[in-house]
Amino acid sequence: MDFSAILKTVSILVAVSAGLSVVISIAEKVLNNYGTVELDINNGKKKLSVTGGSTLLSTLAQEKIFIPSACGGKATCGLCKVSILEGAGPLLLTEEPYISLEERKQNMRLSCQVKVKSNMKLLIPEDLFNIREFITELVEVEDMTYDIKRLRMKLPEGMTIDFKAGQFVQFYTKPYGKQKEEVFRAYSISSKASEKDHIELLIRLVPNGIATTYVHTALKVGDQVRLSGPYGDFYLRGNCEELIMIAGGSGLAPIRSLVYDVIEKGLPHKMRFFFGANTMRDLYYMDEFAQIEKDYPQFKFIPCLARPEPSDNWQGVTGFVTVALQEQVDSGEGKEAYLCGSPGMLDACIKILKEKGFTDETIFYDKF
Ligand SMILES: Cc1cc2nc3c(=O)[nH]c(=O)nc-3n(C[C@H](O)[C@H](O)[C@H](O)COP(=O)(O)OP(=O)(O)OC[C@H]3O[C@@H](n4cnc5c(N)ncnc54)[C@H](O)[C@@H]3O)c2cc1C
Numbered sequence: 001m002d003f004s005a006i007l008k009t010v011s012i013l014v015a016v017s018a019g020l021s022v023v024i025s026i027a028e029k030v031l032n033n034y035g036t037v038e039l040d041i042n043n044g045k046k047k048l049s050v051t052g053g054s055t056l057l058s059t060l061a062q063e064k065i066f067i068p069s070a071c072g073g074k075a076t077c078g079l080c081k082v083s084i085l086e087g088a089g090p091l092l093l094t095e096e097p098y099i100s101l102e103e104r105k106q107n108m109r110l111s112c113q114v115k116v117k118s119n120m121k122l123l124i125p126e127d128l129f130n131i132r133e134f135i136t137e138l139v140e141v142e143d144m145t146y147d148i149k150r151l152r153m154k155l156p157e158g159m160t161i162d163f164k165a166g167q168f169v170q171f172y173t174k175p176y177g178k179q180k181e182e183v184f185r186a187y188s189i190s191s192k193a194s195e196k197d198h199i200e201l202l203i204r205l206v207p208n209g210i211a212t213t214y215v216h217t218a219l220k221v222g223d224q225v226r227l228s229g230p231y232g233d234f235y236l237r238g239n240c241e242e243l244i245m246i247a248g249g250s251g252l253a254p255i256r257s258l259v260y261d262v263i264e265k266g267l268p269h270k271m272r273f274f275f276g277a278n279t280m281r282d283l284y285y286m287d288e289f290a291q292i293e294k295d296y297p298q299f300k301f302i303p304c305l306a307r308p309e310p311s312d313n314w315q316g317v318t319g320f321v322t323v324a325l326q327e328q329v330d331s332g333e334g335k336e337a338y339l340c341g342s343p344g345m346l347d348a349c350i351k352i353l354k355e356k357g358f359t360d361e362t363i364f365y366d367k368f
């Protein structure tokens with residue numbers, strides 16, 4: 001084949017593929033055009049006319065109804081369940097791991113997976129209508145360690161947030177660099193629940209993570225930050241004498257809020273906070289927790305370094321946090337445990353706690 005024949009063939013192929021992509025994009029627009037769809041919520045208490053085509057989670061968010069979601073709609077957290085009585089279509093493969101047989105009977109579905117294509121009847125717990133959106137201003141950023149930043153956001157004038165210490169907010173990024181779409185991720189509130197006009201978060205950089213790269217490289221003091229919340233059931237129950245608190249990395253965030261809550265409310269609980277880290281450079285808020293220990297004898301702070309460097313000159317507990325738990329917590333009697341950190345660390349700690357007599361009713365956690 002001579003050169004001009006090759007050129008002609010390539011040109012024809014390019015033209016055909018360009019034509020095909022135009023046809024596909026027109027077909028997508030036509031096929032995904034579900035027009036206006038009616039949503040009936042809680043037996044007619046609320047009726048919405050929405051544009052079809054998006055997931056139920058994002059459609060409701062546009063209507064300022066915020067369903068809990070920790071994974072940003074990736075079908076990995078299972079938090080975004082709502083009961084859809086009509087109009088959802090069959091259960092999807094991505095939903096199956098999260099919807100138990102009992103929940104299937106109640107028509108539970110993952111709202112991040114179900115697309116709004118036809119009229120729907122939904123049941124949504126009333127308390128979710130209290131979740132609000134906040135357009136905040138980032139007023140402070142501080143490096144707490146080499147990979148954890150503290151963000152302090154000011155709520156709009158006159159707006160306040162009521163949350164239970166331990167709960168989280170949804171943080172919405174803006175497009176940056178090659179990331180053209182907004183994403184949202186869950187971050188636990190690290191500030192005091194009594195401080196209602198500001199929110200603080202502790203955000204650890206995940207290599208190549210969309211939201212954390214945005215926070216660590218693109219976000220600046222003075223920028224607007226969209227948040228919604230509060231969400232979650234990681235908060236104090238307090239039906240006990242002592243609270244065993246365990247965290248690693250940015251898992252310190254909700255525990256800090258919990259510790260201050262107990263102190264500010266004058267609750268009688270003893271508290272022991274086991275914080276697991278690798279080396280000295282992973283420790284932060286050390287002075288603050290040391291000061292709380294001095295001021296409130298009911299609180300004990302136990303940082304544990306798994307691999308201290310010789311130059312760290314570490315005098316505290318050496319070894320995994322699990323070893324400290326094993327040695328220092330005698331039994332689960334009269335205690336509740338509150339854990340926050342990586343799934344691996346939490347699973348190992350929960351195993352030990354259960355061996356010591358803690359139960360599913362006395363162990364509370366957020367894994368991330
Ligand atoms: C209830 C809840 C509260 C949370 N609170 C906090 C908090 O206070 N502070 C905080 O820093 N994070 C917190 N997280 C985690 C946070 O929501 C994000 O998952 C995390 O910041 C990563 O987001 P990303 O967009 O940067 O990464 P993504 O773009 O979502 O992920 C990029 C890649 O990294 C992997 N990855 C995702 N998360 C992690 C991780 N934590 N470690 C290692 N690899 C990961 C993903 O599987 C993916 O391969 C919380 C999560 C939950 C569920």
Ligand code: FES
Pocket residue numbers: 068069070071072073074075076077078079080110111112113
């Ligand atoms: S938002 Fe996480 S599973 Fe739906």
